[in-house]
Amino acid sequence: MTKYKLEYLWLDGYTPVPNLRGKTQIKEFDTYPALDELPMWGFDGSSTKQAEGRSSDCVLKPVSMFPDSTRKNGVLVMCEVMMPDGETPHPSNGRATILDDPGAWFGFEQEYFFYKDGRPIGFPDRGFPAPQGPYYTGVGYSNVGNIARQIVEEHLDLCLDAGINHEGINAEVAKGQWEFQIFGKGSKKAADEMWVARYLLQRLTEKYGIDIEYHCKPLGDTDWNGSGMHANFSTTYLREVGGKAYFEQLMTAFEDAREDHIAVYGPDNHLRLTGLHETQSIHSFSYGVADRGASIRVPHSFVKNDYRGYLEDRRPNSQGDPYQIASRILKTVASVPTS
Known part of the structure; x- marks a missing residue:
């Protein structure tokens, strides 16, 4: 034993x-x-x-x-x-009652900040570092410091050891901001893996004396980037059949359900979804091919493949509950007839 x-x-x-x-x-x-x-x-x-x-x-x-x-x-x-x-x-x-479907695939892009002593790591004691620009996918001490990469690499290994379908990491737009991606088949499976990945990250940073800040706009009313959790999604029908007419009906359904989506896409999203800096206004809905400022970004590959594949909902924020986000997306998709 x-x-x-x-x-x-x-x-x-x-x-x-x-x-x-x-x-x-x-x-x-x-x-x-x-x-x-x-x-x-x-x-x-x-x-x-x-x-x-x-x-x-x-x-x-x-x-x-x-x-x-x-x-x-x-x-x-x-x-x-x-x-x-x-x-x-x-x-x-909330997990017990959400919609679930093993044919519904979700890829979550979790953004977050490393925080120490009330500020993102790499920020000076007063004021701000150099403006955003070199930090996204950056390399070198002046861009990413000496601790963050060590943590994200350790976190990646912990997730892979756990069998979590971790798909990648990168430094993000703001200083001290990073992202990891989790993919899963089924609402519950994808969300379980995201929550466990979050747990592993928070537990890991205990030994470094660093906190994880998930708030979607931790630096307030500034030009510094907010944090999202973009939700890439597809269903069996969307991958295998799709079609322009179905896609347009789907986008109409998403527009009609805008308030229902925003209600579960994370608190304080009005601070992040301002219509500036590659976000659509929280009060509007839009979609566009490769448009990072749209509510739904449509990949070029989706259009080229006769409107089949996956779509990216850019509105969920970094504090959102992946159980509720996946379920709300699936509910809207399920409202559109497939025949």
Whole structure:
């Protein structure tokens, strides 16, 4: 028998943005455990805004698992939060009720800032560094410093070790800002992997004394870049059939559902979606081929392939919940008839 360190992860009850929580349980197994062998586990919901003190029990239900290469016999266990009966999803459990479809593919582009002492790393104690320009995909100490690349490379390895479908990294437009990309087939799978990737990044930066800032406009009303989480998406029909007429109907459906999308695309998005700096206004909807300022960017390859392939929704922000973003996109796509 081997003792495994099971790190149970879940989303708490904070709004509008939940926090990741985690605690470790030690269990013995003959071999590396399967998901259905992992037990449910209780926790004090009164400490996570998910219960009151007089009735504080909540239950964690394992829903996906990943190897944890930072620990001997370590396992990362993504969980849904359930009521004490272990069967009823907790009101904060948004994963349990989202639309899901293994034929729906999602690629999330997670932007974020490294922060230390209340400022992005690389910023001087007062004022600002040189203007944006050389930082995006930059190289060299003056552009990316001496710690950020080390962290993102370590994070990349941790994700790959965990079996997360991590697809790439790059320095972003603002100083101290970076991005990683996660791809998954199915709303729940893609979002599970994004949440676990976020957890691994935040846990990794503990040893460097650095925080991850996910706010979509942490530098406020300035010309410094905000952070998004662009959502690339496709469905089986969009990849295999598509067509211009279907695409135009789909864009009409997205325009009609604009407010519903914005409602789940992350808080404070009005600070980021200003209509400037390659964003469409939060109050408008547009689409265009290779247009980084549109709500939906249409790749050249999509048009050349008879309107088949994937599309990019550029409106979700860096604090958005990927469960809700993927589900909202899928709901709008499902509203358009395919015959």
